[in-house]
Amino acid sequence: MPELAWIVEDSELQRALASGLEPMAARCERLQTDERSSRLFLEGGATLEARLVVGADGANSFVRRAAGIAAAERDYGQSAVVANFRCEKPHRNTAYQWFRGGLQGGAVLALLPLPGEHVSMVWSLPTREAERLRAAPGAAIAQEVERASKAALGALTLVSEARSIALRRLRAGRLVAPRLALAGDAAHVIHPLAGQGLNLGLQDARVLAEVVNQREPGRDPGDERLLRRYERQRAEPILAMDAVVSGLFALYGVKSSWIGHLRNAGLNLTDRLPVLKNILVRQAMS
Ligand SMILES: Cc1cc2nc3c(=O)[nH]c(=O)nc-3n(C[C@H](O)[C@H](O)[C@H](O)COP(=O)(O)OP(=O)(O)OC[C@H]3O[C@@H](n4cnc5c(N)ncnc54)[C@H](O)[C@@H]3O)c2cc1C
Numbered sequence: 001m002p003e004l005a006w007i008v009e010d011s012e013l014q015r016a017l018a019s020g021l022e023p024m025a026a027r028c029e030r031l032q033t034d035e036r037s038s039r040l041f042l043e044g045g046a047t048l049e050a051r052l053v054v055g056a057d058g059a060n061s062f063v064r065r066a067a068g069i070a071a072a073e074r075d076y077g078q079s080a081v082v083a084n085f086r087c088e089k090p091h092r093n094t095a096y097q098w099f100r101g102g103l104q105g106g107a108v109l110a111l112l113p114l115p116g117e118h119v120s121m122v123w124s125l126p127t128r129e130a131e132r133l134r135a136a137p138g139a140a141i142a143q144e145v146e147r148a149s150k151a152a153l154g155a156l157t158l159v160s161e162a163r164s165i166a167l168r169r170l171r172a173g174r175l176v177a178p179r180l181a182l183a184g185d186a187a188h189v190i191h192p193l194a195g196q197g198l199n200l201g202l203q204d205a206r207v208l209a210e211v212v213n214q215r216e217p218g219r220d221p222g223d224e225r226l227l228r229r230y231e232r233q234r235a236e237p238i239l240a241m242d243a244v245v246s247g248l249f250a251l252y253g254v255k256s257s258w259i260g261h262l263r264n265a266g267l268n269l270t271d272r273l274p275v276l277k278n279i280l281v282r283q284a285m286s
Helices: 010-021 062-066 127-135 138-148 197-213 224-253 257-272 274-285
Strands: 028-033 038-042 047-050 053-055 071-087 096-100 107-114 118-126 156-158 163-172 180-182
Touching: 028 062, 053 062, 062 180, 071 107, 071 127, 071 138, 096 224, 107 138, 118 127, 118 138, 127 138, 127 163, 138 156, 163 224, 180 224, 197 224, 224 257, 257 274
Parallel strands: 053 180
Antiparallel strands: 028 038, 038 047, 071 118, 071 156, 071 163, 096 107, 107 118
């Protein structure tokens, strides 16, 4: 296939989305729902009235809390160190990942191609390790990444600041309530090891739009029975992705060497079975 995936920098996405939202972009501070509509009270005094509110406001979703929807949360005990590097060797538009078992159990290093000879790094490490790395001088960070990536891209030079982000898993108990639907990280947060978090949220948006657009004539878009169709359609894909990602995380977190051998044998086998590999590729592209 011509391309397996697109890599878009988060800052570029944010910029494009923010320009589309102006001049409405403002913090929501209160949500009020009654029989006929929902009202959002924004910072600065403005209000928005709508028949349906979509809470796509991230892991700490205000909308989710305001609607009284509980969420199950778990700390992965890891933080992701993110930074950009210039690389000596061409990356050939290839995304690299190294999964570390054994003593470094659960650590995942990803180098993702950016325009020119640049890569974006996401290195998920036990929290203390991540903090140590983030606080190290730029040249030392570059050297560590170079070593861990077996110099696959040659010498690396840090070209951004290094930041660290605490990783956690979250599942909202419900995706819908009267006049309200949750989408994206407001509804589910998964480990970034598979790079599927945003994709899962985009699929939510697509399905929700389909459900609302295909509603019967005269049907209220905020009708909870209608919104349940969205919840039902999304339940299985979200659960499946969460299970795969958490399963991989657990598989690499184990310290036992025989489980490590079994895991490596399983992944090597997957690599040699085109049918299974194609199923996984199709799933990642959907
Ligand atoms: C290190 C790391 C690497 C990742 N890499 C990938 C990857 O390669 N591929 C991938 O698909 N996913 C990846 N993800 C996951 C991805 O970043 C998230 O799934 C995605 O950003 C979620 O998008 P969202 O719009 O649901 O939430 P967010 O990106 O959190 O956006 C929520 C928005 O809501 C706004 N907001 C919050 N509260 C309010 C309020 N009260 N009023 C108004 N606005 C509000 C915020 O300002 C923000 O703009 C990664 C995550 C991490 C941590």
